[in-house]
Amino acid sequence: MSTEAAVKLTRKDFVSDQDVRWCPGCGDYAILAQVQKIFPELGIPKEKAVFISGIGCSSRFPYYMNTYGFHTIHGRAPAIATGLKVSRPDLHIWLVTGDGDGLSIGGNHLIHALRRNVELKIMLFNNRIYGLTKGQYSPTSELGKVAKSTPMGSADHPLNPIALAMGAEATFIARSIDTEAKHQQETLRRAAAHKGGAFIEILQNCNVYNDGAWEYLKAKDSKADTQLLLEHGKPMVFGKNKDRGIRLNGLTPEVVTIGNGVSTSDLLVHDEHDQTLAYLLGRMTPPNFPTPVGILFSTERPTIESLMNQQIQDAIEKSGPGNIDTLLRRGDVWSVE
Amino acid sequence: MSTEAAVKLTRKDFVSDQDVRWCPGCGDYAILAQVQKIFPELGIPKEKAVFISGIGCSSRFPYYMNTYGFHTIHGRAPAIATGLKVSRPDLHIWLVTGDGDGLSIGGNHLIHALRRNVELKIMLFNNRIYGLTKGQYSPTSELGKVAKSTPMGSADHPLNPIALAMGAEATFIARSIDTEAKHQQETLRRAAAHKGGAFIEILQNCNVYNDGAWEYLKAKDSKADTQLLLEHGKPMVFGKNKDRGIRLNGLTPEVVTIGNGVSTSDLLVHDEHDQTLAYLLGRMTPPNFPTPVGILFSTERPTIESLMNQQIQDAIEKSGPGNIDTLLRRGDVWSVE
Amino acid sequence: MATNPAGGPLEKATQERESVVIRFAGDSGDGMQLTGTRFTSESVLAGNDVGTLPDFPAEIRAPTGTLYGVSAFQINFSNKNVYTPGDDLDALVCMNPAALKTNIADLKQNGILIVDPAEFTSANLRKAEYENNPLEDSSLDKYQVYQVEVTKMTTLALKDTGLPNRSVMRSRNFFALGVVSWLFNRPIEPTLEWIQQRFGKTPVVAEANTLAIKGGYHLGENTDMFASSYEIKPAEIDPGTYRNITGNSATALGFVIAAQKAELPLFLGSYPITPASDVLHELAEYKNYNVYTFQAEDEIAGVGAALGAAFGGALAITTTSGPGMNLKGETMGLAASVELPMVITNIQRAGPSTGMPTKPEQTDLLQAIYGRHGESPLPVIAASTPADCFHAAFEAARIAIRYMTPVILLTDGFLANASEPWLLPSVDDLPGISVDFRTDPQGFFPYLRDEETLARPWVKPGTPGLEHRIGGIEKDYLTGNISYAPANHEQMVRVRHQKVAKITQEIPPTQVKGPEQGKLLVLGWGSTYGAIAAAVEAAQAQGHAVAQAHLRYLNPLPADLGDILSRYEKVLVPEMNMGQLLRLIRADYLVDAVGLNKIQGRPFKVSEVATRIARMLED
Amino acid sequence: MATNPAGGPLEKATQERESVVIRFAGDSGDGMQLTGTRFTSESVLAGNDVGTLPDFPAEIRAPTGTLYGVSAFQINFSNKNVYTPGDDLDALVCMNPAALKTNIADLKQNGILIVDPAEFTSANLRKAEYENNPLEDSSLDKYQVYQVEVTKMTTLALKDTGLPNRSVMRSRNFFALGVVSWLFNRPIEPTLEWIQQRFGKTPVVAEANTLAIKGGYHLGENTDMFASSYEIKPAEIDPGTYRNITGNSATALGFVIAAQKAELPLFLGSYPITPASDVLHELAEYKNYNVYTFQAEDEIAGVGAALGAAFGGALAITTTSGPGMNLKGETMGLAASVELPMVITNIQRAGPSTGMPTKPEQTDLLQAIYGRHGESPLPVIAASTPADCFHAAFEAARIAIRYMTPVILLTDGFLANASEPWLLPSVDDLPGISVDFRTDPQGFFPYLRDEETLARPWVKPGTPGLEHRIGGIEKDYLTGNISYAPANHEQMVRVRHQKVAKITQEIPPTQVKGPEQGKLLVLGWGSTYGAIAAAVEAAQAQGHAVAQAHLRYLNPLPADLGDILSRYEKVLVPEMNMGQLLRLIRADYLVDAVGLNKIQGRPFKVSEVATRIARMLED
Ligand SMILES: Cc1ncc(C[n+]2csc(CCOP(=O)(O)OP(=O)(O)O)c2C)c(N)n1
Ligand SMILES: Cc1ncc(C[n+]2csc(CCOP(=O)(O)OP(=O)(O)O)c2C)c(N)n1
Ligand code: SF4
Ligand code: SF4
Ligand SMILES: [Mg+2]
């Protein structure tokens, strides 16, 4: 109960006393476990951590973290979190949202939070379905998705969360997978360390309404061929035998097999700071490409809360701290005796 | 009053009887003039044309077009237009919005309309300010913008409309300038011809609250240096003497001067259909780069309205047209005598 | 548990009952909704009148065995008119301890309780927060407890199917259904048929469920577990064709058929939300009826798209529940201002905020009437029973088109999921809906009004010569051009009010069930209908001068209502809110009506209304 | 127009007047707002009580000379108490024909009309839709028309400045101001000083305006254009320090000072909208008072950000007008559910939908009270005069914090822009606002309530040991954990109602101006205060037993209101809506009150209220 970050916290400190109410087998459990795992390492006193969410299965997350938490309304968490962060820059705010909450009803708040670079760590659990409302297609569902509201298949082209975040010029964009514990931890640690807003798409399985949506990325025997693990400064190699890679042809990526005149040095080298590359990577989708996971993009620019708080400091420095009397007497004043 | 497109219409046919109420000198006049100019050429009977807008100075546009029109509420025009287009694919729907209407309150509807590829021709008048509410900064205002609500400068990084549209994977993305009559006409004609949703950012001057926002692009003596006119298949050359160009260095564009070992063939060649290139171009901003104008991107994919109407046709083919009696008797039915 | 040595059915006594209320309760994964639905079908085929109420948890699939993971389905079946799913239970089937814990309070003294002892493991007891096994202490003494070895006997019955244990467990509910079907003399044949249809594609499952239900049925027949079975004679039911229907299905049908009658495409713009989503799901199935279902990015876009479609000449609707209602307000105001037809359906749930999403409430009435800025009056119509949702939806659509106005339709989560037998209307008996799209440019003005309805003309874009612009800024009374003239604004505000007020001319005389004047009028609206009707009938049977009036039209109120109210000494308004209709009638008629208010996310019990009636009669 | 041969001022007669209502009207570009504001300053310095009303078009800068481009500013100044900006005009200054056309109807018979004949060109007449030049036909005969050559004489006065014609034209308004200042014996020195301050950086403009105003003043003094000037003696005004303030400024100040008193940062989350934007603009100037102004992407984000800041421990507010109010409903419901303090300000404008954005109305009262789904009661407070906006905002903030509840503050577009002299409160006289952030983990529960206020504790994230979660799902009465228990829900619904009801204990006894009982009570709320006060005073002066009560608290209503209402034979409720407070009091007290309703986007005239009072006294 001390505010000192030095107090050694453990995973258990971050587990609340509430029963976790997700369906047995839901990918959300794994994500919760990773977050609770890494939190003690982040050096954040638990009273300084706040989890904010919207509505959806994923948005139940805050109840399970023994920190401050706010389970708000559908789609509005980024706006609510922005107000909190701007006025309380001392807090560490994590936001949990879903593909429906964050990209459908809440899409606008999400892109505005990202472009403003509010220091929120935004985890979007993408299960390509509306879980809580029992299985309608979501903005990330593939075209033609047959779901509760689309018996003949959905007719809208899906949103690509990475491309959208790039469109909003987010300063940190990453992707991980519910079942990849280590990768997820590493990704979340990097997000936590990033100075600014972070957007992390976590591919999550809804085993009730969209089971296996990401199976092609997870299957033990094929995942080496379907995942492209991004590492800054490293060439983009993938495949069970590390024998395939991504090469650039003009501005178009292509999958090549190493050997036969193609060597690792011909491959694209990942550069986290290259915005065009990140956009290109974000659009690499199956079946023609492996799916990039890891930090797609990171850059730095001032957060809105630092600028706004600086303005307040500057104003106080310039005009002195507010004084009620001065304020009342601002403008033309006269006296009657 | 005939429905035949063959009837020759003139500019005047598209001028309504309402006084145009924009401020004298407003860039909106020029845009209205271009639209009224090109409309007779499009072969659209005027009763088949619908202009839909949100709220803002720009959104007064429909009142001035002698077609069907709907001046709706702030930010919601894309949603309203989507409902109309889906159920009435025979109509030609043009949408007029502003940088506030379309990117602030209406950002979400905009990106969803774009990803769905509803065939709406969306003109976003970007004056980088809220005109109608008398001069607050907008999502496209430059960082540090001093305006009514930001006496010490705005603290949020602006949205880039082109990047955002690319993030939403729009199928047609273009940019033009209010004062460039010819270019605007050509751009709008292309948008009209595009089979799918079109997004056209029109840089527009608000001479009352943000005068000169685009002056650097317009000034007679410098505009050749600040505008990069995109033409599909043509190298990217600009400058008064056509002596400068854009070259790609890896994935990074750079401005080069032609001569001294650099020739036109070293330059980037515009390819409207290259999505990565479009994203890269969209982020080319002053002072380091000229501003690209023209068609940044175009591609084709089915519109949502074609898919939805097809489903209805298919369902009718499969199950026959609806019959009330069948419908009532769907499911377990029993009789009591 | 002795089986019949002779192997044939035991001769069992049969007791007759007028009506029975039974509830099936178990884990979310136990298939209680299915069991309930099947039992309902069997009961209607047995000729009973029925009322049902599903009750499922907010969690999708809560961990097994937990209290919040319990799912239940209640059926009231009778040889009399059934108004509600029933108050207290005559019988309760509990598939696990959690189900027992959360439901036992509703079982009548000496009621039948069926439990599966195999589920009363210490792990399950812990999850259900039982300190002692209730089967072993004396806490259940006041009930007739039947420990039916559902798990064991299902396993036994299915042993030859070769199914793994996990799959066998999925047939437990059919076993239980078999037991109960026998107990209440329901025919299981319809269910056997249904199993073939439903699981035909996986014969092993069909077989398993068949074996299970038969096993359960035979258990009743062949063992002395139950001393007698119960018979509920068929009810006297109006002749005709029936189907059992939930409120949400009825709502969907009402709209489709209104659109068909009006010869318009139906356009639904909606965003999923409990308990409204099923209307979207169901309408999505009716594409061959020219039905467009557009799942929008949010509720604002849902109502927006609908408004766009209305502008284009479709019958446009949007469906939602409380939270989404807030978001639609601004667009509804625009719709009121541009005077386009549209139906906004609010399937009310318990608020405020996210509240209790799966529970019903009537707390959005005043929001429906006043929930927009400015003077933007809209007609409000409410459904009173599951089947009545059909008629209410149809009527809402009819009014919307006839008066060129958005109409709000209110149902609630109870009506949405509850079901009742519905006497199918004959298509021709339904009122016609005539749509007159204006096509004549002669003398056309966008706001020229029809004298009778004050409706403005509906013009489809695409109509030559009628090009015009509409919008949310105040308009000139005739031309519709922007006008800021003060007197014009007042005229427009008043004409919008008058238009809605004119709808009183559509409202049939208010039906008063009971004496034309007397001691007490019980006035209600919406889903409280059943509980009020049953309670009022009971009071009348006791000879009291109590009457019932139930409102379909909440705005405007019926023209005859003031007069009716004045004919009773007292007026009671039961509502599942803090008194919303109550405020309306107090303000309108200055009657000192009182409220009976229950805000528990649950419908009234008949007894709750009856008790209050009795108290008011005493006072 | 003969100048005084001697060169000195003419000896002019001075007539005394009790009060004068004057309006400056011209094109949007003519600077009428500035002229009005300066004239107001001169008048308060002359010791008069004043009331002002700006009236500007919805268009930003409509084409010059058009009817919809007219901008006006009205001032009522008097040696008596001023309640309103005045009814009909004693004097009207028209800078062009369009201004004449749109304003002349309000000028009293024989009133002073000042026009600039140079502007009556045929082009301008056409734009103003005049068929004939009104200066040349006899249509203005019933007024005292003064054709003052403003354009010509300004040009003359400024000829030495070397300014181009376009710039010269910009000083026309100062010339007019000079004329009128002389006419009503206002000192121009304060304006001269102000010009130096304001235009000091561009001396040529300062000089031009100085020359213009002096030119106008001397015109009055030195020519025989006006036979006499008018004197309005100083009013008897309470001693103290004053400043002239608009409602929007006062609102902004109220919030800043509440935050200062509470020692909290102030956080405004807002989205621009007419007529609320100026509060945002003004608060953005107060950064050194620890004021955060966040211009959000929309209204939902505005109130959302405010709620986030409230969760973080700031005094959180959001400001908007009608259309934005709809959008905030869902978040307000969440705020009500999580019980965090916050003030939602609705500066009402004419609806429905976009309506008439620059015009006031009181049509959002019932929306404020009922405009959310579920039972989500919120306190509603209204301001009654421009300066009163300060006190109302302060009180709203105080209540929000004390009761841990969102509070709705209602003002309107009239209050927003109108101004009046404001006797500055002494800081110490304002009530204290004490904030008790909970820090003690001992016995802490997130929903543990204070007995007196039923408020739950306010805990700042960052407080060790008090980590907890809140949300919009229904909560356990004490722990705040998710609870779907039926009885708990009812308890929570009722406690949220009780909490709001408890606020009656904060409400001072309702002030009744006039006899304690009698024939008629005129009950009002909001900006109708002035018109009602003046009308009631007039009726009282005629000896009638008429009283006025004006409500600041609309929800809950004052505890003594029922009693007060019962003491008068009749109750009249004037409102700028179709009768919204009227419905509330009819429902609550069953009194047969009647409404006086004006829905024209314009405040009541005193005479309109007075006429109705007279009629009710006759009946
Ligand atoms: C305003 C509003 N609209 C709709 C809903 C219903 N709703 C709750 S969660 C949800 C979608 C959830 O999908 P997602 O964000 O992908 O979360 P998941 O359940 O899949 O984790 C919807 C539509 C709501 N609660 N509030
Ligand atoms: C719901 C709602 N919120 C706010 C407003 C006020 N409003 C009207 S237009 C506008 C912004 C206009 O900016 P933009 O879209 O850039 O259009 P412009 O006037 O610059 O052409 C705002 C905030 C409104 N009318 N409705
Ligand atoms: S419905 Fe899907 S996402 Fe929701 S808890 Fe269950 S498995 Fe997880
Ligand atoms: S305010 Fe600006 S954008 Fe609006 S009409 Fe005037 S010049 Fe144009
Ligand atoms: Mg999801």
Ligand SMILES: [Mg+2]
């Ligand atoms: Mg703009």
